Amino acid sequence: MRPIIDTDTAGDDCFSLLLALRDPAVKLEAITICNGNVQFEQQVENALYTVEVAGRGGTVPVHPGCPRPMLRKPLDAAYVFGRDGMSDANFHRAQQRPDDRHAIDAIVDRVMANPGEITILAQAPLTNIAAAYVKEPRIAENLRHLWIMGGTDNALGNVTSAAEFNFYVDPEAAKIVLNAGFRTSVVTWTATVRDAVLSPADLSEIEAMDTPLSRFFTQVNRASVEFSMKTGRLAGSVQPDSVTCACMLDESLVLESADCVIDVEVAGELTRGYSSVSHATLPDQAEADPELGQARGANARVVKRIDTAGYRAMLMKALAS
Amino acid sequence: MRPIIDTDTAGDDCFSLLLALRDPAVKLEAITICNGNVQFEQQVENALYTVEVAGRGGTVPVHPGCPRPMLRKPLDAAYVFGRDGMSDANFHRAQQRPDDRHAIDAIVDRVMANPGEITILAQAPLTNIAAAYVKEPRIAENLRHLWIMGGTDNALGNVTSAAEFNFYVDPEAAKIVLNAGFRTSVVTWTATVRDAVLSPADLSEIEAMDTPLSRFFTQVNRASVEFSMKTGRLAGSVQPDSVTCACMLDESLVLESADCVIDVEVAGELTRGYSSVSHATLPDQAEADPELGQARGANARVVKRIDTAGYRAMLMKALAS
Amino acid sequence: MRPIIDTDTAGDDCFSLLLALRDPAVKLEAITICNGNVQFEQQVENALYTVEVAGRGGTVPVHPGCPRPMLRKPLDAAYVFGRDGMSDANFHRAQQRPDDRHAIDAIVDRVMANPGEITILAQAPLTNIAAAYVKEPRIAENLRHLWIMGGTDNALGNVTSAAEFNFYVDPEAAKIVLNAGFRTSVVTWTATVRDAVLSPADLSEIEAMDTPLSRFFTQVNRASVEFSMKTGRLAGSVQPDSVTCACMLDESLVLESADCVIDVEVAGELTRGYSSVSHATLPDQAEADPELGQARGANARVVKRIDTAGYRAMLMKALAS
């Protein structure tokens, strides 16, 4: 497997990177950085530091990408992850420095040079992927597969009631990407908040490992756990990015999925970044409202259920090493 | 209790009427008819027939209201309820004829003449209620309470992924009503599809009663049960309108509710009629996106959990009589 | 001619009323008041006072209508017309009092009782007309003709760049009315700001008349003239409402018009209340953008050029009497 991971490195973005970096079967082609969770340059540093912590310093290029969304004002989630995205750990600067090549070019060039070979895991707002497609639409047919962490599955969001962070921050990019014709799998916030939550006991177990990676995990994870508790969202730690990576690395973790029509709202007053996901129990679209016309064909596989235990085991193993 | 029921009489609209008509503690002030489920005049007849079946012919006026939504093209759900809204029962014409007074005036006049006394149960698209408010905004403060069956609770709709029928058909009306300042309780499609489903066993039990009202129920309910089965939505019969009436008649059936900010999308491309419902686990709105500003105060109580057994018992009792 | 004038009485709304009130060939059926220029009750008083000034006190009923727009927050133009809409004249209260019947009912009942006989001049936001149509859609076919002062003709607005006041204040109402199927003529802000401007010389001539009506005109007109000068809009006084009335009373004043598709934007971020008017020089719609489909048929006559001198003469004559 030859993935590129596009990330707004903060919190569980790092553990997603770790899973890929520590898996010997994976040739991580590149890490590309997109605007999102925290200040852009900090995200670059977070990625470089994570590569170093994983013992892979200097082996995987880190390409800075688009520092802001396509059309909307920049927006971050420092309120979740701490100012540095690492629960204010103030890690030292990694030795590896960012690659000169822009994320867009890193993506376009690798995909076009290796038709059918490269997989992308997009775990950030989709600005980089959309901009790469706008530059070179043929990446859609030349990419092996696109894994997206983003959106909701007709359920509560995590920024507004209607929308999940990655789609909310750059809804135009999300809409571009989902309509571009990539072979796509989507892991929604809805699925992860149910199937990818580490319990307080899990977190204690990780802490008790006391390996370098478990210490890294515990440190980086602290702020988002506190945020979840403060908002009463859940007791424990939700891991959307790392679980998406886990599914990519081992598709058997996807216990249930459905081929769906998924699209993103860019015009609403209350629904910026809302993801509409088609559902089998809905009435025939053209019968329910003739103005909608016939439904179009599915454009993505939406992950409906994930093997929580299997994911947990994969993460534990990576942190224990 | 002095309710007005605003209804697009078809399927379980009828059983909602029955609950109110058969409850001796209720003085049903009026039935007002709104565009919605099936052809408008047919809905008027369905209401008149239901009053007759309940043994109340001539005692409750039926006022035809707005025959089409405010801004959008008319839309029905004959694909659910049969062409006549009664599973194509072709009932005879009731003796009672519709009242000359328009639903809007029936609502405005009664509410303004009885400040703080009248309750409205709105179990149809909200055209009539919105139009009454546009005509006389002071009904908002003079109505005792407004019960609305409509919308979703950040969950899958029943017309599109994003929207429930009543809000989808006339989203502008729904938005007007929810922002008008009524004391409001909302029973969403989300709550009813979970807590107000009659099982096949329930339906058999009703059929076995073999009373005039149980036979009426079984006949009228047939088409929507078949529709639910065909779409794989659920085995059994979902009863959004009658459960909302039940909650109004006996508030102890509301096991859980939350004061929320609820609003309706009228501008989206994919999200016509979507209802956004605020949620405690979301981040502070102004922190998550400064452009959204401070969240405004709650404008409705959203019913979160309903006493299914209690509802079922109330319905059974009414049909058995 | 049997017109109803729907008005947000302030500034030149009054002179429109005067033209109709003073024309012996006109049986002014009713005046209906809509939210708009200034505080609602004040507008009612302004209409009553204008009837009195015209020497018609007690002969034409004045019906208060909808005190706020359908969906949007109330908005006024006191910055143009003074707080009382009469350049802060503080006129005495007229003897005639408002009619008890709501404007919506006055419109619906008169139109339905006199099929093909009644004309409406709508010179305010279109809330009343839209609400009347929502209540009774058959007024569309039973009204003789609907004259609308509102919108722009693909040109600069007067509230925002995109929109004229009447359409901006209640865009949903404007959209409802224009798509309702009335026989409609539209006099746009664009036409009036070019063809219905009284020059400073005209204003001096009116002042010099020194009749009761000319004094009324000069007093009421003062604030809006000052506003036009302050904004550099034009030297003189633009008279959108009275020129629309003039065109209704004498259609020969319409020198040029075109049957157009006109519609109103309700979903834009910058274009609330924008009026799109079809134009002969545009490319075939389905060729320019296949997604737009075939253009639909014209729904209104848009007035393109007005006989300025003829209008001026009609106004002068009315004020001189």
Added chain:
Amino acid sequence: MRPIIDTDTAGDDCFSLLLALRDPAVKLEAITICNGNVQFEQQVENALYTVEVAGRGGTVPVHPGCPRPMLRKPLDAAYVFGRDGMSDANFHRAQQRPDDRHAIDAIVDRVMANPGEITILAQAPLTNIAAAYVKEPRIAENLRHLWIMGGTDNALGNVTSAAEFNFYVDPEAAKIVLNAGFRTSVVTWTATVRDAVLSPADLSEIEAMDTPLSRFFTQVNRASVEFSMKTGRLAGSVQPDSVTCACMLDESLVLESADCVIDVEVAGELTRGYSSVSHATLPDQAEADPELGQARGANARVVKRIDTAGYRAMLMKALAS
């Protein structure tokens, strides 16, 4: 002057290129091709051929850019310019071949390497410029000046009533670019259709020159002249792109301009690509509608009046050579 011209080469795009190519004071840095008027590869060929016809073959690189708009479906104007964009001239293939470097990179690299030196003339949909900005936002401050041919000045469009072609085809790109912070001048369709029309006499005069460039002009211009006549738009030939180039080359041709707030509608149902241009005669924004808040500062100079004779002379001189 060191301009880059971004063009969807068809019709008068070519004459704009000619003006720059034939001006000895101009070092045309690059030509970049954007989706728009006709099939993308054809536009590349049209640019290469125009360079050759100008006697500059091999001296100016032509960089293909984004072959489709950011978010919307591709759309062309072959109905105006003929299938090949050259009035179906079927010119031979130029010797010069397109540059390998993508337009986005040609723009970003040149601008960043020459801070304050490069000017861009954007005479196509703004996909390339927007994508360059999304990739490297610092081009906004490092570009000397951006000239845009696009939008309307609160007036009739040329695709729909509301919108001009370049903004209509990629409204999101137009919105991104106008809000990016470039030093910007905009020449609207409104200004060009009034001030940049060549009369039939002008066209005859050009034809009578009988130089290679005048013959090229006459051939390429034929289809759009026929289109203008067919739609009754005007007798003659409107030259939006070449007049914008003329203004860039000789700013004294701009007789009147205004610093404005200009923005683009991306959310409307009728107003896709509409350009809102602020105007001095409008009321204070916060007074007219408090929800709009204070107006923001001007973001572009909008050209209001052009020296038609001066433009004509510049074009004639170039074609005569």
